[in-house]
Amino acid sequence: MEVSLGNNDISIEILSRLPTKSLVGLKCVSKELNSLVLERSFAKRQLKKGEPVCGFFFQERYQWCDDDIKSISYIPVKVKGTELQRSVFNFLPECVVLLAVCNGLICCRSCFSSPQPVIYVCNPLNREWVILQWPEPDKKSSLGLAFDPVNDPIDKSTNFKVVRAYQTVNEAEDSYFSFDLYSSKTGTWSRSVEMCQCHHKVIKNKGIFVEGALFWLTDGDKVLMFDIEKQLSWLVTVPTPLVQFDSIPEMCIGESKGKLHYVLISDDGLHVWALEDSFDFIWALEYSVALDEMERENSNLLCNIRKRVAARVYHDMDPWIDPLAFKDGLLLMKVASKIYLYNVETRKLDQLCTVSMLGPNATFSPIVLPYTMSLVPLGRP
Template structure:
């Protein structure tokens, strides 16, 4: 057998079979031969694999305690892998980063975090002119433990940051690139929001000319990126959307009646809004941004969600239902001392873990970020060979790290 190809497989059959393996198994398979490594690393196969993984939903969930204007980094960031048979809690998955961080967002296998700039002790201090905490933004791949760090320069960057990662390029550029969008509220007029945008293609931050007038406060830990749009949930039954390509913003009213239990998510490339009214779970899809047209995609009752897998409703209090995350038609929520996922497509309810394993995270309105492992995100960060011996402190300078073509990680 020649190592340059895989002669015992037709390309289509090889793609179909190998795309069903886990990311861990595929990473191991790349070490079989040069041919296997070349095939699994090819853009065409990664496209097929990404589409399949997208349909299957997230690989896991990141949890972190959230309080507005306070960074709860004293509590560990918790990760729950989602397996078919059993899930377990991991508390040290981001220990490879040089400091404790606040999780921000995830996209196509990469995770965005930032440094702690709102320590708990600061809210009790009355010291004037105290030195501001330095903001450092980390883009990392939890699977490979690769990361880069960015220090904002040239513009004001807020503490709520969204990540858009394009593993197969953006516009006419075929190299992997990512963009960051920061939203900040005006200190002069609280109804005005401005945006700062970073592109790995240029390696620089710019202040967008767009200023959004929004009468409602945004929820910093409830945002989602879909297609080319960043979306923040706001008070009073609205969302604030920002087009990262055209740098235009818009305030969109949510459909139906207002609810105290609601969440934003994405599925099949569309923004989704999930809410609870009484015993009804409603899933709305934003069909068109320009016309703000929403369509009702699913509507089920609590009995519907429990009819096959979970029938004891004694301890279920729907009025206090907390929706944690929604991704690719999977809804994550606590119910009767357990964390569950409900698949709207298959109408299956799956128990993931006991809430006691998450300590008091569930009760703190936590930041919950669905994360999907992607081989397309492996090896996208390339360090200059001349800087191999730099310390972690030096590596914060993004000038020594850059995003580039995928490198072999066998």
């Protein structure tokens, strides 16, 4: 039975207010609904509305070898009845390693068991993807995805950029980051003349896209930044020097309310800063809570955490609390053997799953990406 939409303008107004996940289910109701949801104008309206974080992708990594782990877990943010999903990327032609996320699109690469590794940019919601040929495939490069539907509307096509940041050492033994750029408009790669001297390694939440720039967290007191349009790169100093702590702190970066955020957990507590000015390195402290206070507010889940965090004085010790990813005020973190979601506004902590549910190698520097659903079309080849 076909369902008529009647007044199309009213129908669009009503449907555009529904969560994106609900719209995917409605596509099966009628051909008319399916056509409407697939229209670029409707997807554009959905992007303007804004969509909350619906979950986090989690991929393990081996600690002692360079092989890729093919399995990917999806952790929904819903607390009651949370069930891990492991088949989200089964629509792709091969197993992949996750690299970056931006406005509902995912950038990933072939697992290196593949004879001809390529890069995929895909939308898991509508199961569409495009393939990018990769002239110099390697595992050490960090790739970032830039997709800005406001400055580059999706009316006729979905345009994005992929930036490859890779580290080289010159004859004087100085270490530099260089950058290659892929544009979906031209379908080609280009090499930027920009180089950024940096002796630190890129870690965690790689390639966070904020206000026209990509940011990579390093293992030093710096965040690597690359302005895509200006093709300029520099190192942004973090809000507080890491050497001032007696124990080993843990940190991550993320995006919230259109700004880069820096999250740090130490025996002094949980602190969240927003980057106000990347040129003058101005950070604004948006949230701060002592670990003892966090424990009092969540006594059913936490126990003696400040003492345990302070006990980590060597880098080869596993962190008791590890911030994994931050998006729109939600912090995914590992505490001992459990994965929690912490809302910095409500100060509420919820358990989502255990580390063992994610796999035997889930504790060593996993790839964790926050995911927001979108209807953005890509056009499967």
